[in-house]
Amino acid sequence: MKVTGAASPFLLCQRLFPTKLAGLSVALLKATALEIAILAGHLLLYPSGITQERRTAASLPSPDAAAKLPTEEKPPVVLLHGFIDNRSVFLLLRRNLAQHGRQHIESLNYSPLTCDIRTAAELLGRHIEEICERTGHERVDIVGHSLGGLIARYYVQCLGGDTHVRTLVTLGTPHSGTRVAPVMNAHPIVRQMRPGSAVIEELTGPAPGCRTQFVSFWSDLDHLMDPLETACVEHPDLLAQNVRVSGVGHLALPVHPAVATGIRQALDLEEPGARTAARTAGLTVA
Numbered sequence: 300m301k302v303t304g305a306a307s308p309f310l311l312c313q314r315l316f317p318t319k320l321a322g323l324s325v326a327l328l329k330a331t332a333l334e335i336a337i338l339a340g341h342l343l344l345y346p347s348g349i350t351q352e353r354r355t356a357a358s359l360p361s362p363d364a365a366a367k368l369p370t371e372e373k374p375p376v377v378l379l380h381g382f383i384d385n386r387s388v389f390l391l392l393r394r395n396l397a398q399h400g401r402q403h404i405e406s407l408n409y410s411p412l413t414c415d416i417r418t419a420a421e422l423l424g425r426h427i428e429e430i431c432e433r434t435g436h437e438r439v440d441i442v443g444h445s446l447g448g449l450i451a452r453y454y455v456q457c458l459g460g461d462t463h464v465r466t467l468v469t470l471g472t473p474h475s476g477t478r479v480a481p482v483m484n485a486h487p488i489v490r491q492m493r494p495g496s497a498v499i500e501e502l503t504g505p506a507p508g509c510r511t512q513f514v515s516f517w518s519d520l521d522h523l524m525d526p527l528e529t530a531c532v533e534h535p536d537l538l539a540q541n542v543r544v545s546g547v548g549h550l551a552l553p554v555h556p557a558v559a560t561g562i563r564q565a566l567d568l569e570e571p572g573a574r575t576a577a578r579t580a581g582l583t584v585a
Contacts, residue, residue, distance in 0.1 A: 326546055330520040334548040341550070344387040352386060352406050374440050374465055375403035375430055376566065379423070381445030381471075382488065383411060388444060388553050395559040396566075403434050409450070414487045416446075416498050420454040427454075427463045438465040440566050444553045445523070448472030449492065452513075456537070457501055461511040468565050469515045470552040475499060475529040479522070494529070506536040513539040514565040516552055516582070523549045540565070540578045557582060 376396055378389040386406030393404050407426055413419050427439055441464055443451040448469030454460035455467055476494030483489045491498040517530030524530045532539035542565070547555050561582050 327520060330546060330548045330551070334522075334550050337550045337554055341388060344390060345385065347387050349385055349408075351408050373401055373566075374436050374438055375405065375434050376401050377427065377430065377439050377441045378404065378406040379441060379443040379447030379451055380406075380408070381447050382492075384444070389442075391556075392442070392553050392559050392562065395556070396563065399563055401566075403430075403436075405430060409447075416450055416453055416488060416491050417457075419450045420458055420460075423450055423454050424458055424460055424463075427460065431463055438463055440464070440466045440468070442468045442470070442553075442562060442566075443472060444470045445472055445549070446488070446492065448515075449474070449498075452502060452532075453498065455511045456506045456509060461509045464511045466512045466514065466566055466568065468562055469513070469530070469532070470558070470562075471518060471521050471524060471530050471549045472515065473524060473529045474502065474515065474532050477523060477525050477529050479525040503534070506534065509537055511538075512568060513537050514542065514568070515539065516542045516544055516558060516561065518544045518547055518549065518552060520545070520547065521549045521552075540580060542580045542582055545581065545583045 378386065378393060380386055380388050385408050389406050393406065396404055407423070409419050409422065430439060431437060441451045443449070448467070449472050451460075451464070451467050452469065452472070452474065455464050473492050476496060476499045477492055478494060480489075484493070490496060493499070513532045515530060515532045517524065517527065519527055521527060521530065531541040542561060544552065544558060544561075547558070552558055
């Protein structure tokens with residue numbers, strides 16, 4: 300899958316560097332420019348997502364669902380944001396999912412004061428149980444960006460959440476821990492996202508019979524993942540598919556339309572009847 304756009308403005312780079320290096324430099328410049336643009340737009344939208352989403356007792360479909368394609372009812376989708384963020388990051392993805400048949404979509408905020416992944420996972424579990432009771436569905440799908448994906452994985456793998464979560468899609472989530480920005484180690488939840496932390500070690504433990512499907516999107520230009528492959532799910536007991544995204548950075552993963560298409564395809568995967576080895580796929584955004 301490849302998305303093409305206007306001619307590159309970085310022709311000078313191609314003249315100054317060898318072809319392979321120039322290609323990488325152009326891709327990096329493009330991704331960086333896109334990250335800056337997305338950050339600027341997100342800062343404008345951020346205030347709109349500070350409060351929790353309003354929910355009705357009847358859990359009516361989102362207004363964005365008015366133009367959805369005809370399809371059978373699917374499990375609710377829960378969107379979980381990353382570190383120091385809120386539900387506003389999913390504005391475009393939510394609209395995309397609604398237009399393609401998802402009738403129940405909910406964006407959850409966890410407190411910016413959250414200091415423990417385990418506590419956040421327990422709270423997520425209560426939210427999931429309430430959503431299942433309110434919508435009449437036994438299981439939900441979750442899309443988690445960055446830290447949100449790690450919180451959701453802990454709930455699924457360590458707190459029995461696989462009974463309520465059918466598919467977990469993670470976007471730029473440090474499944475094996477990330478070494479980036481060591482100056483932020485003062486924050487306890489950042490320390491929990493480091494390689495070798497107690498939380499990361501718990502996630503490497505046995506998870507026999509886990510019923511949740513895992514699909515992890517990781518970017519080869521993600522400046523917050525060190526090493527880059529930490530955003531992949533590598534566990535012998537988990538049914539996982541790792542999707543490499545080329546051409547975008549960390550902030551673009553929940554925003555880019557090509558990635559949204561990949562997320563929809565991941566959520567539409569049917570549950571397999573048996574355990575299989577982890578699979579890999581690719582998505583190129585030019």
